[in-house]
Amino acid sequence: MPDPLQDLLTGIGSQLTGGVKTALKDRADQDPFFWARDIMGNEAVFPERLTDEEAGDWVKLFEYIYSFGKPGGVVNGVLNSSRNTLKTTLLAGLMARFIGRDRNIRIYYCTNVHSLSLEMSRAVQHQLAHNEKIHEIYGRFEPEGAKQSVARGEDDDANWTQAHWTVKGRTKYLKEPTFTAGSVGKTAVGNHFDIIILDDCVDYENTKTAESINALIEWFKLVRSLRDKKSTYGPGGCTLVVGTRYEDGDLYGYLLGEVSDDKDQLWRQFTPLVLRAVENPECWSEVEQRFLDPVLNFPHILTEDIVNDERRGGAYHFSMQYQNECVPPGEAHFKREWFPVINAYDVPQGLRYYIFTDFAFGLDDANDRTALWTVGLDWERKAYCVDFDVGRWSLNERCTRTVDYAQKYDVSKIAIEQVVSNEGVKATIERLRDQRRLKFSIQEIGGRSTETKKLRITSLQPRFEQRRIFFVLRDSLDMIGIRKQFLPIAEDGMPAKTGEILREFLRFPKATHDDIPDALSDIDKIDQQTRTYYFGGCGRMASPQQMYGPTVVNGRVLFTEDFGLRRHTNATQTQQTGGNFWNRAAARFRGR
Known part of the structure; x- marks a missing residue:
């Protein structure tokens, strides 16, 4: 005889259990931090609360990763964060959550070496197969007979290999596995995925040369093409690139827009997040070998002792791996505040104009570009950069552009490097000059082959530092001045670091390309025979502006003393760098 009381209690217990499971599932779906910390079992390493006071910038890291693939979240992302900030741990939890909520999902996970991808595969597999909390929420995922199938070496849906595996319970017929592990240099041709995650694909080996960096970028483009364009994620598939910096212009730099190429604008589709360990790295003391009062962005993970120990290993290593900056602040040759910007109406009249060039002959993305500076010099040889252009052009186009600028600004000279490869450039410019009946001369700069490019560019530093x-x-009429694409202005009125001009100057000498500063490096070249400047100033004050200098710099009115501009000065300019030494010495001797 059935016991009515027992049946009643059993029914009540089932309802209570079902209610608890529903509440647990709802919380896991709605609270990613609860999922990552409590369900995935990361209590030991994660902070107790997801607050700015306790977790610092790790809040941004966590929220960015868990917004990936979410409706209205990150579709294509590039994430740079310091070493040891639990990026891979978060990714493991994210992928387990993806699979728990959608058994039809297809994930492609890549790292720099295949063995590390297999480790991640085993980690996610283990959670799905043995985490009772996940089973309580989403059920079981391991196919029946999976262990026996692996032991027999069979390759079917029941086989949970390390390289690829498929969970049970799919409602769609899909040829791609649930999870596929890959590595740099290899692509799963013919497969299509909903989610592609590239984790620490950039390393020391694939950033040794420009060729290896470009090869990695081309591989990335092939991998990204494996996204299923019909996927509901995105839609059209999602891509996430995660890691730390190794070299200027690497894959991360490419996706952050640091490698400028008018024909390749893929980086504009990516949402970036760059985090660093110490907010004020300039507080490092070389004497005490520690940071003095550092502001830590990951205080519960990267403690003061840890960042001090890592910084003792060298500024370059710490800047790359923990600050995600290619040039340590203390080693930068040029500073942002050394780039004063002025309005066109503040350019003095009567300047003597020149064009400074750095012609590049390769049209490939790996080659430097041709850079053209149009610069006016006043009677004190203060420089006014009134126009600029850069690009990869054919021989005829680069010569035509150069002569166009020469005609527009009535330049006196055009500077080109005295090398055999520039003979065709010189002949073409001379022909165009004669056709247009212009009067500029071509100044060939010799001796460049005997000096390093780094020394040439470094020689500009005093001019910049002295403003x-x-x-x-x-x-506003688009007649004179540097275009915004090359010199955008930030909210503080100073040039933005994202502009092409500042990007190469500020990242020198670690920048992949340095054609922009190199073109300007001839401005103070001296003729060794006459000991005079190749490019002299205008020789007289044609307007009061030449005495007082600009009135508005970086968007604010300033006194001339701010930039060391002299208000009362003899207008006579001596073109010789040393002047007449004996006459001056005799005058001092006579007490004049």
Whole structure:
């Protein structure tokens, strides 16, 4: 005889258990931090609360990763965060959550070496096969007979290999596995995925040369093409690139827009997040070998002792791996505040104009570009950069552009490097000059082959530090000035670091390309025979502006003393760098 009381209690217990499971599932779906910490069992390493006070920038890291693939979240992302900030741990939890909520999902996970991808595969497999909390929420995932199938070496849906595996309970027929492990240099041709995650694919080996960096970028483009364009994720598939910096212009730099190429704008589709360990790295003391009062962005993981120990290993290593900056602040040759910008109406009249060039002959993305500076010099040889252009052009196009600028600004000279490869450039410019009946001369700069490019560019540093060079903003009529694409302005009125000009200057000498500063490096070249400047100033004050200098710099009115501009100065300019030494010495001797 059935016991009515027992049946009643059993029914009540089932309802209570079902209610608890539903509440647990709802919380796991709605609270990713609860999922990552409590369900995945990361209590030991994760903070107790997801707050700015306790977790710092790790809050941004966590929220960014768990917004990936989510409706209205990150579709294509590039994430740079310091070493040891639990990026891979978060990714493991994210992928387990993806699979728990959608058994039809297809994930492609890649790292720099295949063995590390297999480790991640085993970690996610283990959670899905043995985590009772996940089973309580989503059920079981391991196919029946999976262990026996692996032991027999069979390759079917029941086989949970390390390289690829499929969970049970799919409602769609899909040829791709649930999870596929890959590595750099290899692509799963013919497969299509909903989610592609590239974790620490950039390393020391694939950033040794420009060729290896470009090869990695091309591999990335092939991998990204494996996204299923019909996927509901995105839609059209999602891609996430995660890691730390190794070299300027690497895959991360490419996706952050640091490698400029007018024909390749793929980086604009990616949502970036760059985090660093210490907010004020300039507080490092070389004497005490520690940070003095550092502001830590990951205080519960990267403690003061840890960042001090890592910084003792060298500024370059710490800057790359923990700050995600290619040039340590203390080693930068040029600073952002050394780039004063002025309006077109503040350019003095009567300047003597020149064009400084750095012609590049390769049209490939790996080659430097041709850079053209149009610069006016006043009677004190203060420089006003009134125009600029850069690009990869054919021989005829680069010569035509150069002569166009020469005609527009009535330049006196065009500077080109004295090398055999520039003979065709010189002949073409001379022909165009004669056709247009222009009067400029071509100044060939010799001796470049005997000096390093780094020394040439470094020689510009005193001029920049003394603020003896100004960058003219494009005017409203689009007639004079540097275009915004090359010199964008930040909210503080100073040039933004994202502009092409500042990007190469500030990242020198670690920048992949340095054609922009190299073109300007001839401005103070001296003729060794006459000991005079190749490019002299205008020789007289044609307007009061030449005495007082610009009135508005970086968007604010300033006194001339701010930039060391002299208000009362003899207008006579001596073109010789040393002047007449004996006459001056005799005058001092006579007490004049």
